[in-house]
Structures are given as structure tokens and as C-alpha cells.
Amino acid sequence: MFERTIKGECGLVVGLMRNGKLLSESPPQELIDYYQMPTLEDVFLKLCMQDSAKTGDSDEQMQSTEVVVHSSSSQSVNSLQGCHDDDVAFSSDSALLIDEDRKGHESTSSNLHCSDFLLSPAHLWALMVKNIIRIMRNPGIIFFSVIIPILQTSLFCLAVGNDPRDLPVAVVNLEKPPLFSHLYLQQIDNYTVHQVPVASVGLGKAGVRRGEYWGVIEMGPDFTKDLIVRFTKPSAINNTIIQGSSVHVYLDMTNSQIAISLQQKLLEAFQKLTAEVLPNPEVAEIPVVFEDPIYGSKMTKFVDFAAPGIILTIIFFLAMGVTALSLVTERKEGLLDRSWVAGVSSTEVMLSHVLVTGLLTIMQIVLVLVFVLAVFKIPNEGSLLLITLLCILQGFCGQAFGLFASSVCSTEITVMQFTQGFFYPIILMSGIIWPIQSMPDVLYYISICLPQTYANEGLRDILSKGWGMEHVEVWLGYVITLAWAIFFLSMSALFLRIRK
Structure with missing residues (x-):
């Protein structure tokens, strides 16, 4: 229950809110007279029960719950006060002692409530607008989102795979x-x-x-x-x-x-x-003749082998970087708590971040592919549509991993340590710089379960062999990438709900 005091002729006005929904707002005595209850706490309880009956999200145990109301102003259970420059004061006074069985039931139902998996277009749009405004207020994010993929791609193509000289x-x-x-x-x-x-x-x-x-x-x-x-x-x-x-x-x-x-x-x-x-x-000549290769050329460079893995790694970790600090920053600034008060679900919060940052990710994918295929002329024998689709899925998986890290960690430093701990294992074990066939058996089976291993192999087969979705090695990259993205998003929603 929130009381809003407006100085002036209006006097004291009380606003009663539940799950981000304003139930009623009037002077205290008018509320008591209108609902014919002895105290504001009883008024609030009656409004909550009416709201539950309307929305259908209350259970049959509401009628058997014992509620003890203490209206003594000297023994307040919880009190919160604050002042603002616009002469508006907020306070909260609660004296509701609820039966322990009801507490446990409400706690359980709040953690597993099906509304967390439902989407409100209005909520989603509002969250997206909020995220867009935050990005527009930080032009450095857009600048680095454009410069970093160009810089990283150029450095790779110029510094790796060329013949040494002098x-x-x-x-x-x-x-x-x-x-x-x-x-x-x-x-x-x-x-x-x-x-x-x-x-x-x-x-x-x-x-x-x-x-x-x-x-x-x-x-x-x-x-x-x-x-x-x-x-x-x-x-x-x-x-x-x-x-x-x-x-x-x-x-x-x-x-x-x-x-x-x-x-x-x-x-x-x-x-x-x-x-x-x-x-x-x-x-x-030695009596072993190497004829024209079936795939590739006799002068294949190391950069042609490493390019698919580097492309997906750049896209994955750039997308991860855009979302990794988003929830931590919002939680630190109080925006996430305001979103919960407004009644939004954890699914809506995550989806709004994925949709907004997805625009930046698509822009980064376009820049990476243009520089790799058009500027530096990395050989491509396959479908550009399949290449783009796999890159988009890897970017989506990177976003999901960033949201997962942001939902698990509480501070920026923890997020950085968490993501850095995954960087080198993925680089070393995904077949990016060395074939996975050279690994010990245990590492090999771990490697093929990572989100980038089959994606790297699939993209390499598309670029160098011209393969399509009829080959298992190609479509497995899409399936495993999508499965990891769904897993990361599900875990993010779970941790957000637990910490809500």
C-alpha cells in the first residue's frame, strides 16, 4: 500500500497498487467509507481479493486464510518514507501478518506463475522503447558496434595466414x-x-x-x-x-x-x-602424386581454414557483449525493479532486449560478412543465404548467453569474469584454430557439445565445399546453435524469476 501526500488544497491521497495495477486512489476516509471497512489495511485486502476474483489468478484457499490486522500506528511492521523536489512524498505502512501456510503458497505460486511466460504487446513495446532510448543516449555503444567488427575482421585477415617475409x-x-x-x-x-x-x-x-x-x-x-x-x-x-x-x-x-x-x-x-x-x-619427384584436390586448392591458406570460426566467434561474442551488462546495469540503476512494479514479466524483459539488440547484431553481421567476403576475398563456394542465417543464429545465441550471464551475476565485475571464463574454452575447443579430431577422446566429446563447434564445421563446409542443408554436418550447426540459445534464454528467465 502506497500513500501519496500532495501538499496544497488536495490534502492526503492514498493510492493502493497491486502487481503494477492501481486498484484505487482517494483520500483515506473516503476509501474507508466507500468500502465500509474499519481500516485502510482491510480496504487493501478487499481490493486485492476483488482483483484476484476478476483476473482468476487466486485459489480457493483465499477464503480460509487467517489474516490478523494490527492497526496500531506505534507498531508498524514495515515503513518506507522518501521525499522529492516536487513536494510529493511517498510512504508505505503495512501491518499484515499472514498465516505461514499462505506465505509458502504465495511464494511458490509467485516463482512458478504462468503469467511470466505470457506476453503483453503493450509491455513489450514499452520495454523496447526504453531500451532504444538507453542506447540512443549512449552513442558510444553504436560507435563501437560499428567499429569493433570492422577492426577485428580486418586484423584477422591481415595478420593471420599470410606467408612470413624477410x-x-x-x-x-x-x-x-x-x-x-x-x-x-x-x-x-x-x-x-x-x-x-x-x-x-x-x-x-x-x-x-x-x-x-x-x-x-x-x-x-x-x-x-x-x-x-x-x-x-x-x-x-x-x-x-x-x-x-x-x-x-x-x-x-x-x-x-x-x-x-x-x-x-x-x-x-x-x-x-x-x-x-x-x-x-x-x-x-617422389613416387607419390597429389592430384587436383576434390575440394579447395593446392595453395589453400590457413586463413581459409580459420575464417569460418573467426567469423562466428566475432559475431557470438559481440552479441554477448551488447546484452551481458544490460540486466546488471538496469538492476543497479533501479530500472529492473520499476519494471517488476509495472507488472512486466521476465520473458518480456528478455525478449525486449533480444529484439532491440538484435538490430545491432544484424548490423554487425552485415559488416563482418562484407569485409570477409567482399573486401578480403575469402573464398566462398556456398549459399550466402545459409551463411547469413547461421551467423544470425550465432548472434542470437550470443545474445542469449549474455542475458544468461547478466541474470546470474550481480555486478559488472562478476559478469566480466563469468564471460571471460567461457571465452578461451570456446576458442580452443571449438575447432577454430586447430581441428577437433586431434583432441583426446574426452575433450572431443565435450567439444562437439559446445555451441560453436558444429556451427564452425558447418560454415566451413558451406564456404569451402559449397554444401547445403542436405548434409548432416551443415544442419547440425543450425540445430545445436538454436538449442543452446533456447537453453540460455530459459535459464535466464528462471534466474530472473528467482531473483525477482
């Missing part, structure tokens, strides 16, 4: 005069390998140990002669010929990506050399 490698060429050895060194890609001549292998290895070089290339004094014998006189080949006609490479293998790049460039250079000096260069 890698210093020591070169020891003992052939005098150099012939085939010189031709071989000319075939090495100078963009990746920076050749540094040194006098001996020992000096080159010492430079590698000091961190000056990434490796050492050594060719013997009879490299050309031994190479000719190796290719033209197979019957004369011995270990000395094999050693003298070989290019000996000593690499720093602590950085596997750089070492693999150097190995690839040095092998390609030798293939170019044999193509120039041999009438049939296939003689120098």
Missing part, C-alpha cells in the same frame, strides 16, 4: 665455381627467405643459436657433378654421391609455422631447379 637464413655454398648451386639459390623465394652468405656451417649454426638466422643451407663442393651423376647414372650412385648432391638444411624448429614455410619454399626451389636442368623433371 626470414634471414645463412647460406654455405662450397661449390667452386658455383653452377647448379647458384641456380638453386636463385630459385628460392626472396620475399620469404633473406639469404646471408657465411663461410662455414659452424658459423651458420652459431648464428642460429644466437638468434640471428632461422636456419642454415649447405651445398658441398661437388654439388653440380654429383647431381648430374645422380640423375644420369643410377648405377654409379653411392652414399658419397647422394650426400654431395643433396642440399643440407639445418632449421630452428621452435617456431613451427616459420619452419614449415621455409621447408615449403626450399622444396619449391628444388622443383624449379630440376624443371630447368632435367629433360624430364618428374624423374626427381
Whole structure:
């Protein structure tokens, strides 16, 4: 029961409210006379019972409930007072001692009331307008919602998957005069390998140990002669010929990506050399032939493998960031309590956030796909509609996860710790940067249950293979993503209702 005191000619006016609905508002004595009750507490009880009878949400135990009303002003059970600058004062005085059985029943019914799952268009629209106004009053949210996806996508495409360049490698060429050895060194890609001549292998290895070089290339004094014998006189080949006609490479293998790049460039250079000096260069090839690939190309880059996972990760966590602090901030500012007083349900609160922030999420999805597919030319062999739909579902799942974190946590710091705790496990276990087939069995089965694992595999199959919904690997990504989103929203509604 809320009393509103208006200074002036109007005197004291009492407003009686239940579940956000104003039951009656008049001076105290008029309420007592009109409803023919001895006290305001009795008036309030009668109005509540009438309201319950009208809405049909009361049970048959209302008539058997024992209510003891204490009207003594000196023994108030609960009192709340406050003043405002507009000369309006609010106070609440309650002296209702309710039977314990009724308390337990009301507590249970309030936690599981079916009205929490019903939607009011008026409530939903009002909450959406409120959320839009909050976003418009914080232009930084819109600014970062536009800049962050562009920045993250650009950084990934520019910084990941390209060949390393200007890698210093020591070169020891003992052939005098150099012939085939010189031709071989000319075939090495100078963009990746920076050749540094040194006098001996020992000096080159010492430079590698000091961190000056990434490796050492050594060719013997009879490299050309031994190479000719190796290719033209197979019957004369011995270990000395094999050693003298070989290019000996000593690499720093602590950085596997750089070492693999150097190995690839040095092998390609030798293939170019044999193509120039041999009438049939296939003689120098190993007897394992890799034909044209069924999917992809022989020059597939790591960025093509990682792009699907990075796209969905950016979308998921950006959507999560938009909603993760929403309920915590509203609870801290008192807006959430005002919404409960106004009679809105937890479902309406969550749905209003999903609809409003969904506009920002769709904008982020468009920006990410434009930069990945149009600006940086990541190969796409599949349907753009399927790609967009999967990205939208991942954004929706990210929103739901953000609302779940916001409903569970009480402070901004707790939300940040909660979400950060999920970030790296999802990155590492969803097959984004390394195939899930390489994981131990236990981690593998955990991985396939995560919200992004099958989504990553499905998007990768769409982009690189052109697959559609007829493949299980594709539609599982949609189903699992939607299932996780529903789970997060359900848990959010439950925790909101518990903490209401």
C-alpha cells in the first residue's frame, strides 16, 4: 500500500497498487467509507481479493486464510518514507501478518506463475522503447558496434595466414665455381627467405643459436657433378654421391609455422631447379602424386581454414557483449525493479532486449560478412543465404548467453569474469584454430557439445565445399546453435524469476 501526500488544497491521497495495477486512489476516509471497512489495511485486502476474483489468478484457499490486522500506528511492521523536489512524498505502512501456510503458497505460486511466460504487446513495446532510448543516449555503444567488427575482421585477415617475409637464413655454398648451386639459390623465394652468405656451417649454426638466422643451407663442393651423376647414372650412385648432391638444411624448429614455410619454399626451389636442368623433371619427384584436390586448392591458406570460426566467434561474442551488462546495469540503476512494479514479466524483459539488440547484431553481421567476403576475398563456394542465417543464429545465441550471464551475476565485475571464463574454452575447443579430431577422446566429446563447434564445421563446409542443408554436418550447426540459445534464454528467465 502506497500513500501519496500532495501538499496544497488536495490534502492526503492514498493510492493502493497491486502487481503494477492501481486498484484505487482517494483520500483515506473516503476509501474507508466507500468500502465500509474499519481500516485502510482491510480496504487493501478487499481490493486485492476483488482483483484476484476478476483476473482468476487466486485459489480457493483465499477464503480460509487467517489474516490478523494490527492497526496500531506505534507498531508498524514495515515503513518506507522518501521525499522529492516536487513536494510529493511517498510512504508505505503495512501491518499484515499472514498465516505461514499462505506465505509458502504465495511464494511458490509467485516463482512458478504462468503469467511470466505470457506476453503483453503493450509491455513489450514499452520495454523496447526504453531500451532504444538507453542506447540512443549512449552513442558510444553504436560507435563501437560499428567499429569493433570492422577492426577485428580486418586484423584477422591481415595478420593471420599470410606467408612470413624477410626470414634471414645463412647460406654455405662450397661449390667452386658455383653452377647448379647458384641456380638453386636463385630459385628460392626472396620475399620469404633473406639469404646471408657465411663461410662455414659452424658459423651458420652459431648464428642460429644466437638468434640471428632461422636456419642454415649447405651445398658441398661437388654439388653440380654429383647431381648430374645422380640423375644420369643410377648405377654409379653411392652414399658419397647422394650426400654431395643433396642440399643440407639445418632449421630452428621452435617456431613451427616459420619452419614449415621455409621447408615449403626450399622444396619449391628444388622443383624449379630440376624443371630447368632435367629433360624430364618428374624423374626427381617422389613416387607419390597429389592430384587436383576434390575440394579447395593446392595453395589453400590457413586463413581459409580459420575464417569460418573467426567469423562466428566475432559475431557470438559481440552479441554477448551488447546484452551481458544490460540486466546488471538496469538492476543497479533501479530500472529492473520499476519494471517488476509495472507488472512486466521476465520473458518480456528478455525478449525486449533480444529484439532491440538484435538490430545491432544484424548490423554487425552485415559488416563482418562484407569485409570477409567482399573486401578480403575469402573464398566462398556456398549459399550466402545459409551463411547469413547461421551467423544470425550465432548472434542470437550470443545474445542469449549474455542475458544468461547478466541474470546470474550481480555486478559488472562478476559478469566480466563469468564471460571471460567461457571465452578461451570456446576458442580452443571449438575447432577454430586447430581441428577437433586431434583432441583426446574426452575433450572431443565435450567439444562437439559446445555451441560453436558444429556451427564452425558447418560454415566451413558451406564456404569451402559449397554444401547445403542436405548434409548432416551443415544442419547440425543450425540445430545445436538454436538449442543452446533456447537453453540460455530459459535459464535466464528462471534466474530472473528467482531473483525477482
